[in-house]
Amino acid sequence: MNRAELADFLRRGRARLGPADVGLAPGTRRRTPGLRREEVASLAGMSVDYYTRLEQCRGPRPSRQMLVALARALRLTDDEGDHLFHLVGEEPPRRETASAHVRPGLLLVLDRLYDSPAQVVTDCGTVLAQNAPAKALVGDALARPPRERNLTRRFFLDPTARALFPAEDLPAHARDHVANLRAVAAAHPEDPEPAALVAELRSASEEFARLWDEHEVSRRRPAKKRFLHPVVGLLELDCEVLLSHERRQHLIIHTARPGTESHERLQLLRVVGLQDMTPRNPAGRT
Structure with a gap:
């Protein structure tokens, strides 16, 4: 590990960015x-002391997860x-x-x-970045352990994830998740992540295994979604997907x-901000 080069690279990377470049308010006048x-x-989800030590050539070796967060x-x-x-x-992470x-x-x-609300998600369903409205709507994905940031895994293995949607919409969401994962797994057979996720969910979820055997294929598409x-x-939102x-x-x-009630509620959500997204009675909602 080249601590001196790492420290210099981090300092230069920090110096070239302004608050507006990362979605922050300008705040008070800056000396540098x-x-x-x-x-x-x-932004990286680490302590100030840890980051400071990296810039001062005395920090421990960062994990791969931490390097991704810094990048x-x-x-x-x-x-x-x-x-x-x-x-x-x-x-570095494999390009495939x-x-x-x-x-x-x-x-x-x-x-x-x-x-x-907006977030960057891999084609396999792992959340990589969110803005504040997205965290307020569906919770802070990056605050969870890495394995729990995948939307498809959470939908089938974490009952609280389903409480975000009306019960009558859940079958369609389940089919969409499975159909998208099948398309991704077939398009990228060299990528171990989709194959591993399929194997895990087929073993752990009877519902996923049944839907997988139906062999439906569909990529993520713009659609209307309802959130609780x-x-x-209840919010009825238009979902746009940019690639x-x-x-x-x-x-x-x-x-x-x-002009819609959902628009008014979305504006209210900006005021409410990030709340505890753990449902009080998940069984009742699903």
Whole structure:
């Protein structure tokens, strides 16, 4: 691990970003250009002390998960993200997988969507980044352990995930998850993630296994979705799906038509902010 090179790379990456580049308010006047250390630490989900020690050449060797978080926080390109891994003595993520490096262009758009829930998701269903409205709508995915950030896994293995939707909509959601995963697994047989997820869910969920055997295939498409929020109630939202150029990362945006009750509730959600998304009675909702 080259601590000196790593520290310099982190400092330079931080200095070239302004608050607006990462969706933060400008705040008070800054003595030096760039983000503050505490801002980078917050974006990466680590303590300020840990990040400070990395910049001071005295930090421990970051885990692969931490490197991914730093690359995302500093808005690194794929090549820059690979360089970050090399500085620590790690092999970068394999290119045939759905890279955990969120493309800077997608992050730039995500940062500008301050009034619409939006998140970046891999084609396999793993949440990579969210804006504040998305966290308020469906919960903070990045606060969960890495394995629990996959939307398909949570839908079939975590009953609380289903409480986000009306009970009558659940069969359609289940079919959509399975059909999309089948399409991804067939399109990328060299990627171990979809195959491993299929094997896990076929073993752990009778519902998934039954739907998998029906062999339905469908990618994520724009659609209408209904959400049950524990504070603002039912929202009917338009779901738009934007693809990265290699089609392995999706920017999913939810909007409500102006003048509708759902639009008013979405505006209220901005005021309410992030709430405890754990349903009080998940059994009653499903």
